[in-house]
Amino acid sequence: MTSGHHPPRTHARELAHVPTGTPVRLQGWVHRRRELSAVSFLILRDRTGLAQVVVKGQIELPPEETPVEVVGTAVANPQAPGGVEVVSPTVIALSDHADTPAVELWRPRLDTGLPTLLDHAATTWRHPRQRAVWELAAASLHGFRATLDASGYTEVHSPKLVESATESGASVFEVDYFGRPAYLAQSPQFYKQILVGIFERVYEVGPVFRAEPHDTVRHLAEYVSLDVELGFVRDHHDVIDALRDVLAGMVEAIHERAGHAVELLGLDVPRVPERLPVLHFREALEIAGAPADEPDLAPAHERALGAWARAEHDSDFLIVHGYPTAHRAFYSHPDPEDPQWSRSFDLIFRGLELVSGAQRLHRYADYVRTLEERGYLYAPYASYVEAFRRGIPPHGGFAIGLERWVGRLTGAANIREVTLFPRDLHRLAP
Amino acid sequence: MTSGHHPPRTHARELAHVPTGTPVRLQGWVHRRRELSAVSFLILRDRTGLAQVVVKGQIELPPEETPVEVVGTAVANPQAPGGVEVVSPTVIALSDHADTPAVELWRPRLDTGLPTLLDHAATTWRHPRQRAVWELAAASLHGFRATLDASGYTEVHSPKLVESATESGASVFEVDYFGRPAYLAQSPQFYKQILVGIFERVYEVGPVFRAEPHDTVRHLAEYVSLDVELGFVRDHHDVIDALRDVLAGMVEAIHERAGHAVELLGLDVPRVPERLPVLHFREALEIAGAPADEPDLAPAHERALGAWARAEHDSDFLIVHGYPTAHRAFYSHPDPEDPQWSRSFDLIFRGLELVSGAQRLHRYADYVRTLEERGYLYAPYASYVEAFRRGIPPHGGFAIGLERWVGRLTGAANIREVTLFPRDLHRLAP
Numbered sequence A, B: 001m002t003s004g005h006h007p008p009r010t011h012a013r014e015l016a017h018v019p020t021g022t023p024v025r026l027q028g029w030v031h032r033r034r035e036l037s038a039v040s041f042l043i044l045r046d047r048t049g050l051a052q053v054v055v056k057g058q059i060e061l062p063p064e065e066t067p068v069e070v071v072g073t074a075v076a077n078p079q080a081p082g083g084v085e086v087v088s089p090t091v092i093a094l095s096d097h098a099d100t101p102a103v104e105l106w107r108p109r110l111d112t113g114l115p116t117l118l119d120h121a122a123t124t125w126r127h128p129r130q131r132a133v134w135e136l137a138a139a140s141l142h143g144f145r146a147t148l149d150a151s152g153y154t155e156v157h158s159p160k161l162v163e164s165a166t167e168s169g170a171s172v173f174e175v176d177y178f179g180r181p182a183y184l185a186q187s188p189q190f191y192k193q194i195l196v197g198i199f200e201r202v203y204e205v206g207p208v209f210r211a212e213p214h215d216t217v218r219h220l221a222e223y224v225s226l227d228v229e230l231g232f233v234r235d236h237h238d239v240i241d242a243l244r245d246v247l248a249g250m251v252e253a254i255h256e257r258a259g260h261a262v263e264l265l266g267l268d269v270p271r272v273p274e275r276l277p278v279l280h281f282r283e284a285l286e287i288a289g290a291p292a293d294e295p296d297l298a299p300a301h302e303r304a305l306g307a308w309a310r311a312e313h314d315s316d317f318l319i320v321h322g323y324p325t326a327h328r329a330f331y332s333h334p335d336p337e338d339p340q341w342s343r344s345f346d347l348i349f350r351g352l353e354l355v356s357g358a359q360r361l362h363r364y365a366d367y368v369r370t371l372e373e374r375g376y377l378y379a380p381y382a383s384y385v386e387a388f389r390r391g392i393p394p395h396g397g398f399a400i401g402l403e404r405w406v407g408r409l410t411g412a413a414n415i416r417e418v419t420l421f422p423r424d425l426h427r428l429a430p
Helices: A012-017 A114-119 A128-149 A189-199 A236-257 A259-265 A281-287 A299-313 A364-374 A379-389 A402-410 B012-017 B114-119 B128-149 B189-199 B236-257 B259-265 B281-287 B299-313 B364-374 B379-389 B402-410
Strands: A023-035 A039-046 A049-056 A067-076 A084-093 A174-177 A180-184 A201-209 A222-231 A278-280 A317-321 A344-349 A352-360 A395-401 B023-035 B039-046 B049-056 B067-076 B084-093 B174-177 B180-184 B201-209 B222-231 B278-280 B317-321 B344-349 B352-360 B395-401
Touching: A012 A023, A012 A039, A012 A049, A012 A084, A023 A049, A039 A067, A128 A201, A128 A222, A128 A236, A128 A259, A128 A402, A128 B128, A128 B189, A189 A201, A189 A222, A189 A379, A189 A395, A189 B128, A201 B201, A222 A236, A222 A402, A236 A259, A236 A317, A236 A344, A236 A352, A236 A395, A278 A281, A281 A299, A281 A317, A299 A317, A299 A344, A299 A352, A352 A402, A364 A379, A395 A402, B012 B023, B012 B039, B012 B049, B012 B084, B023 B049, B039 B067, B128 B201, B128 B222, B128 B236, B128 B259, B128 B402, B189 B201, B189 B222, B189 B379, B189 B395, B222 B236, B222 B402, B236 B259, B236 B317, B236 B344, B236 B352, B236 B395, B278 B281, B281 B299, B281 B317, B299 B317, B299 B344, B299 B352, B352 B402, B364 B379, B395 B402
Parallel strands: A049 A084, A278 A317, B049 B084, B278 B317
Antiparallel strands: A023 A039, A023 A067, A039 A049, A067 A084, A174 A180, A174 B174, A201 A222, A222 A395, A317 A344, A344 A352, A352 A395, B023 B039, B023 B067, B039 B049, B067 B084, B174 B180, B201 B222, B222 B395, B317 B344, B344 B352, B352 B395
8 A cells, every 4th residue: 555665654643743844644534625726735634633735736636535645745834733734745545535425524513413423423423523522432441441450350241141131121132042032131230249259349341231112312222331349348338439439530541541532522521529429318309309208319300419519519420329228229238227228329420320339238138038028039030149149248339331421521412422323212223 | 347447458469478466357258167176277268369367266167158357467377378377366257158169169170060160150260260260361351452552542332233244144143122123243343344434443342242053162152352453554464463462462461460360370371473473375275284275274274283383483373364265254355466365364373263354345346346246135235335435444453252362371171161151052141
């Protein structure tokens, strides 16, 4: 594709530091071309940014979105992006001429409706603002893992094909597994609890599947779950501390690794306080102006609590703990001092529930009793519950939805805008 | 669980550095108990190793595998693991007494057949040698990402629920997707190629699904695939260079992060040469003593080539490239100088195919022609192939199977031994 005597590749962002007169080679896409009578401009886009290429005389440039190689000379020009442009270029198309995209990617903003954005995801994600959104996601994943790697956690991968759907039978996808039914895991819950018995502290980043029968701006049929589980906890406050550190690590990684994306999107990245503000569920209901017998927080309550945390604690984050035991997952640990409340919690980020977590039951007898109290059959839970006869220490954990995190961070109106290739009730492609 | 005036937790591995007379608090599992008439020994196991606890007088210790907390005093004793033991302890069970495990985990080796190993995975993975195996996997994942993060790659997550199965219709799992059929992705192939058009260089670590109808020691129905794809390549040798760096990063991370596991298992960790030895497929057939018209390498050929690489290049790794175009995936790029051979390659690691890779077709017209030549219908491939009208640069990539890598590294006879919770024709639990 390139001959040996060409200079090494220069990325668009590096061009700013190249002295005038230096031969350069760029590779990327034709972001925009403007052909005037005496001079043409080619804006080249690569993974680092944009570069201006100036062509004297009349020339036919490849159409927008065609991958090209440009070999020319760097020249300072205060009007060019980064202050340096490329002159006297040869421009070689590296593939066939690209078809005209469904949206004009060179405009500062993608001015298009959601269906177009999603139908043409393979090109709309090329827009610098869209790409910046995913860079926040990738940086967050990096920060998540870096924090846990530094704290003695082991990365695990649990199976997504499972024998039964214990968490909630209603919203599970069924698979034809060599002629018998299997299900897609709604979470790695069972496995991460077992794995605490092996590694003490584990995390997993992977897809989870919810056959959500409703169509909302905050639910997906498949999303990326950031799961954490840790053993030898005293109670759920140890789990909340772990969550705080993970959030701080994610924010730090965004600044370090996606600073350009933050700048481009003009984001207000949250500050993670040393200690997250914590409210008991009862207090939360009161602050949200909800009746004292509400079993859960509604979206409007979450919004009110988000505003309260901002006003009272100057915090984008708020922990609500002590949800009613009867209304949380059966494996949630009750508060021993008042078992109607659980050692579970949610993290509210800017008025939206982002994370659910809890200390879990760890004794076999407690599982058996809880299933009985709830009137659940033992059989479907047998293999899960039996694991707690093998010695599982007090433990807890949480799960962060990647897309919800990025959606809230960027203020997206719909979670689909920040998902590379979303899956929902109606959408299975691209 | 612990009161405030207790010392902070000491991990088993740290105990070696604790001066005699220091109060310590350990948490872990009863790995073994031996109750003699005047003294009892408790070997405690935590995520870092083993610690010896000595109890004077007669005492009933919790049974093996019960999680416990031990508070006592560190005392030097050359006979203890690490040279330091804990005396005058109080031992508190942190959960109910554990049932007797199916296998004795305190023995130096898990002397059990594969069915027991897998049926009781929740406890058999607690054995130090088993846990060490997974630590190799976790370290490898770390090294994989670290190498790519340092080279301008973007982590991506592509959907596992897909509309059609383009790679091979025969071995795909069907899902009931809100009443219509969907499939579990056999690889992120399509998505990673599209994503090159967005980010230039991408990687993904995630599950892939193969409805393998046969039962072999090296196939799973679900495994973890380490996928890489990079744009603006000259040919597949750029892809091979990327693979070499990834392997070197994985090996480096094993030494850095799983040194104890390497030692415990007595592993011979491979050295990754600066340049991987490369053979053309034709030469490989000759060296393996296979007929010149063989379309692929059989396992016996791979073993012979592994031995050759070891003898001729002192290398555990060998690249075979230039496989016959007609016998590789339709998206493989032919060698322009002799199109019957492709710009594809396999990596053979110690005589077993571990990685497949290639430069891919990047021009729409080439896809259309190839489908025609192979007699494939256009319709099932339409959404895939149409993406190449949008400007995709020359690109290529590869995929490493995590379990195969760890299996070969540890010399496991069956890939199921190194998979946390394997899935196959017969097994869907635990």
